[in-house]
Amino acid sequence: MKILIAPDKFKGSLSAREVAENISAGLRDVLPDAKIDIVPMADGGEGTAQVIGDALGGSWVSCGAHDPLGRQINARYAWIEHRRLAVMEMSEAAGMRRLSENERDPLSTNTFGVGEILFDAVRRTADQIIIGLGGSATNDGGFGMARALGFRFFSGNDHEYELNNAISELQKLSRIQRPGNLLLPKIIAAVDVRNPLLGKNGATQIFGPQKGASEDKVDILERALTRLADVVSKDLEIDYRDEPGAGAAGGLGFGLMSFCGARIRPGFDVVAEAVKLGAKMKDVDFVVTGEGSLDAQTLQGKTPAGVAQLARRLGKRVFAIVGQAANDRPVREIFDEVYVLAQPRMSVKENMAHAAELLRENAQELAKKL
Numbered sequence: 001m002k003i004l005i006a007p008d009k010f011k012g013s014l015s016a017r018e019v020a021e022n023i024s025a026g027l028r029d030v031l032p033d034a035k036i037d038i039v040p041m042a043d044g045g046e047g048t049a050q051v052i053g054d055a056l057g058g059s060w061v062s063c064g065a066h067d068p069l070g071r072q073i074n075a076r077y078a079w080i081e082h083r084r085l086a087v088m089e090m091s092e093a094a095g096m097r098r099l100s101e102n103e104r105d106p107l108s109t110n111t112f113g114v115g116e117i118l119f120d121a122v123r124r125t126a127d128q129i130i131i132g133l134g135g136s137a138t139n140d141g142g143f144g145m146a147r148a149l150g151f152r153f154f155s156g157n158d159h160e161y162e163l164n165n166a167i168s169e170l171q172k173l174s175r176i177q178r179p180g181n182l183l184l185p186k187i188i189a190a191v192d193v194r195n196p197l198l199g200k201n202g203a204t205q206i207f208g209p210q211k212g213a214s215e216d217k218v219d220i221l222e223r224a225l226t227r228l229a230d231v232v233s234k235d236l237e238i239d240y241r242d243e244p245g246a247g248a249a250g251g252l253g254f255g256l257m258s259f260c261g262a263r264i265r266p267g268f269d270v271v272a273e274a275v276k277l278g279a280k281m282k283d284v285d286f287v288v289t290g291e292g293s294l295d296a297q298t299l300q301g302k303t304p305a306g307v308a309q310l311a312r313r314l315g316k317r318v319f320a321i322v323g324q325a326a327n328d329r330p331v332r333e334i335f336d337e338v339y340v341l342a343q344p345r346m347s348v349k350e351n352m353a354h355a356a357e358l359l360r361e362n363a364q365e366l367a368k369k370l
Contacts, residue, residue, distance in 0.1 A: 001031060001370075004281050006039040007290035008303035009047045010323050013352040014359075016040035016047055017054075022356045023288055023321060026363025031370070037284070039275055043303045044190035044248075044267020045134025046095070049087045052130065053078030055275040058087065063120035067098040068109035068137045070163065075117050085128050086121035090114045090249050091135035094144075096211070099137050104212030106139035106221060107167050111252055115148025118260070122184060129187045131256070132267060133249035139208055139221050140167050141197065141228045142255010150179030151259055170224035176235045189256045190267035192301045195247035197240070197254045198226055203247035211250070225251055232258045268306035278310060286317040286336075288366070290359075294325035294338065308334040321362045323355065339366060 005027075007019040014022070020038040027034060042048040053060070058080040065075040077088035091097060093113025096104070114131075121129050138144070143153065144163060153161040156174040195201050204213070204221045213221060228251075233239040238258055240246050245264035246254040256262035272278065281287060289307035291298070298305050304320050311318035312334070320335045324342040332338050341358040342351050351358070 001034045002284040003027060003034050003036045004039060004284040004287045005036060006041050006277060006287060006307050007321070008041050008043060010290075010292040010352070010355050011046070013292065013323070013355045016042060016051060018356065019290055019359060022359040023290065023363045026360035027288075027367045029360070029364050030367035037280055039277060039280055041275070041277070041289070041303045041307065042132070042267065042271050043192040043301060043306065044132040044270065045192055046089060046091050046097075046132070048132035048134070048190060048267060048271060049078045049089050051271055052087045052274045053080065056080045056083065056085070058085075061124070063117060065093045065113040065116040067113055068094045069099070069103065070112070073098070073113070075113065077117060077121065079124065083128070084126055085130065086124065086126040087130045088117055088121070089132040089134070090252055091132075093117055094138045095135040096137040097135065104137065105217075106137070106208055106211045106213050106250060107217050108165075109138045110140045110144030110163055110167065111138050111142060111255070112144035112148045112163055114252065115145035118145070119149060126185050128185055130190055130270060131187065132190045133252055134192055134267070136249035136252065137211055138252070139204055139211060139213065139225075139250035141203075141225045141251035142259055143167070143170065143228060145252065145255055146259040149259065150182055152177040167224055168220050171220070171227050173227050173231045176231055178236070184260050187256060187260050187262035188270060189245070189248070189253055189262045189264050190270040191245040191248040191253055191264055192267045193248050194244035194300060196242045196244065197229060197246040197251050198222065201247075203251040206247070207250065229254070266301050266306075268301055268303055272306065272310065277307075278314070281310060281314055281316060284316060286319065286370070287311045288319050288321060288363070290321040292323040294320060294322040294328075294331055296326065296328055296331065298331050305331075305334060319366055321359060321366070323351065337366075
């Protein structure tokens with residue numbers, strides 16, 4: 001029997017590799033002679049650089065940068081020397097994980113550090129950059145990143161915007177000046193959402209409250225991003241506000257397309273190509289995937305849905321082992337069966353602490369049925 005295990009991380013608990021290894025251990029307890037292939041996955045969220053870097057034989061490199069509030073940090077990204085490829089995550093500089101809960105405020109945070117990491121890869125003479133856009137703490141439309149790359153932003157009275165409190169001031173943005181000597185390699189922005197920049201399904205209204213934006217701040221941020229998009233359209237003569245994925249990472253998808261000429265792609269597809277998931281799936285008997293939470297968002301580009309859809313195209317049975325699952329029939333129906341770790345008698349914290357043990361137990365149950 002040949003089995004492919006291709007899960008994402010369980011956020012806050014286990015990495016994708018740890019999830020896969022625990023599922024493998026549970027399967028082997030019951031099926032000791034099975035041939036098992038482990039392929040850790042990601043979809044543009046946190047863990048993307050690790051997965052692609054490991055698959056392509058990369059190493060970690062470091063550079064100085066600034067966090068969402070402008071504090072100096074040491075950031076890292078994966079470097080694949082033989083391909084001159086840099087693989088990074090915006091969350092490394094501008095992610096929620098860089099902030100304490102009481103520091104969350106998208107009017108005060110920016111993506112300047114993301115631009116610094118991008119520029120470090122440019123100095124390293126990268127031929128291509130892949131950047132994952134999950135886990136952001138920002139909602140600046142890529143303004144901070146563009147500032148780090150040399151773009152200049154001016155109000156109607158020709159006042160140049162710096163970074164402090166500039167997000168709300170973007171409502172008065174009048175013009176944008178390109179840097180004169182910026183040469184960037186091909187950039188792929190890997191996303192796991194398809195939201196546009198603006199509107200009821202846009203960056204601010206959907207994700208702003210999760211980042212600490214109150215109702216009045218959501219209104220300010222929406223107007224700021226609308227003005228940014230208007231001036232980008234006027235001065236740069238491009239308009240990506242309605243592109244799927246433009247709203248990813250607080251509008252950083254829009255910023256990367258507008259200021260860096262980036263191409264937005266589904267993160268799952270980017271990772272699947274890098275790890276050669278399709279080729280590894282062709283001759284297996286069944287596939288196991290998983291993630292911390294299975295819900296309505298799963299079908300919008302998350303790893304379990306991508307794995308299931310590829311498995312179906314190849315005629316493979318596919319199972320999911322997840323931390324928790326909403327009672328969402330369209331999501332559950334893409335799998336032959338869904339196994340849920342969460343134990344009602346245990347708190348969320350306790351379930352997370354016992355995730356490895358629960359993964360192994362559920363994998364044993366799956367193996368017995370097979």
